[in-house]
Amino acid sequence: MSENDINLKGNSDVLKYYRLKETGKYEQRNKLINVLDEMTHKIYWYPSQDKVMFDEHEVRKLSLDQYGENIPYIDGELTIFNNYFFDFWGYYLNAEGTSLYGHLKRHAYGDKDWCFPNFNLISEKMDKSRKTLHTYLDILERYGFVYQFGVINTSKKNAEESSVFKIRKSTPLLTKNLIYGNPDIEIPDDAPPHIVKALKKEKKGLPPKLREEHEKFVSKRMQNNTDQIEQHVDFEKIYTAWMQYGEVLKNNKPELQPTKFKHKHNTEMNEHEEVLLKYLLNAAQNYISKPSFDTWFKDISVKIKIDEKKFIIFAPNEFARDWLQQKYEGQLIGWIEELGFNVEKLEFEHS
Numbered sequence: 314m315s316e317n318d319i320n321l322k323g324n325s326d327v328l329k330y331y332r333l334k335e336t337g338k339y340e341q342r343n344k345l346i347n348v349l350d351e352m353t354h355k356i357y358w359y360p361s362q363d364k365v366m367f368d369e370h371e372v373r374k375l376s377l378d379q380y381g382e383n384i385p386y387i388d389g390e391l392t393i394f395n396n397y398f399f400d401f402w403g404y405y406l407n408a409e410g411t412s413l414y415g416h417l418k419r420h421a422y423g424d425k426d427w428c429f430p431n432f433n434l435i436s437e438k439m440d441k442s443r444k445t446l447h448t449y450l451d452i453l454e455r456y457g458f459v460y461q462f463g464v465i466n467t468s469k470k471n472a473e474e475s476s477v478f479k480i481r482k483s484t485p486l487l488t489k490n491l492i493y494g495n496p497d498i499e500i501p502d503d504a505p506p507h508i509v510k511a512l513k514k515e516k517k518g519l520p521p522k523l524r525e526e527h528e529k530f531v532s533k534r535m536q537n538n539t540d541q542i543e544q545h546v547d548f549e550k551i552y553t554a555w556m557q558y559g560e561v562l563k564n565n566k567p568e569l570q571p572t573k574f575k576h577k578h579n580t581e582m583n584e585h586e587e588v589l590l591k592y593l594l595n596a597a598q599n600y601i602s603k604p605s606f607d608t609w610f611k612d613i614s615v616k617i618k619i620d621e622k623k624f625i626i627f628a629p630n631e632f633a634r635d636w637l638q639q640k641y642e643g644q645l646i647g648w649i650e651e652l653g654f655n656v657e658k659l660e661f662e663h664s
Contacts, residue, residue, distance in 0.1 A: 330462040331364040365559040381485035410449040421480040494518025547604040596648040622657040634663040
C-alpha cells in the first residue's frame, strides 16, 4: 500500500471532505419531546444546506501557514506555544479559543497539519458545551488558525464520520488593522454575538498597554521592520476563493417553500435602475469592509431590475448570487426602502 493510498485519518478508506453552504431555504424536521409525561412530536424549521465536496488531494493542498507573515523562531521563547501567541493573539481568541486551539494543535504532531480528535472529549476537558465550542471554532477560523471539514466515508455507504481539522502550525504576526484598529468596520445587525464581540475588538485594535508591548516586540525582534507586517488578511475572502476547488453537492430534499419563478428579463438597466444601483453600491461601501465590498460588489457585475414592487438582483454566477442573498438580502431591502420604495419581494438571479 503506497503513501498516496492513505487518507488523512491514516487508513485506506476513501474519504470525501466537505464544507456546508447555506441555501437560504428551510426544511421541516421533527423532534420528539416530553409534554406532561407524554412523548409528542414538535415540528420546527431548519436551514437547508448544500455540501461543497473536496477530495483528499485538495484538503492536503490547503495550508493555513501560507497566509500572513510569520514571526521568526526565537530559541528560549517557546512554551507550549510561542509567547507571542499568548501575549497578543490571546486577546482576540479569548481564553476559550486559545484553549480550544491548544486541544486541537496537540493532535497535529510532527509534520502533520491536520487532526481528527474526539470533540466530545474536548468538550468534557474544557467543561464547555459543543455549541459553545463551535462559536470559538468560528473565531479560530476567522483568524486562520483552524479550518474544519466534515467527512463522508464513501467506502462505508457514505457514512458521516468525525470532522477533520486543518491546523496552522506557525504563529503569524498580527496585522496592522488588528494592532492599531480599523474604525471603518461596520458591525452587521444580524451578526451573532461572538462575531459582534470580535468586530468591536478589531475596530479598536489592541488595548494601549498591549499595543505598547507589541511595539517593543517589533522594535526588538523585528528590528523595527514594519514592512513585514501586513495591513490586513481577510480569511473570509481566502476561504471563499478556495471553495472554488470543491464540487457542490446539491441538497436534493424537496423544498418546503414556493419555488421561485425564474424571470427571463433583459438585464440591461434603464436610467432609474442605474441610479438605484449606484445608491446601493455607495450604501454597501459604507456598511461592509473594503475587502468584502471589493469581492462582492465592486469587482463583480451586479445589476438590478425593477418590476413594479418587485426587485431583482442579478449576479454574474450562481455562487455570487447565493452569497449575496445569504449575507446581504436584509441590508439590500433596507437600502432600497430608504429611497422610498415599497419592496414586496427581492429576488436574486444570475445572468
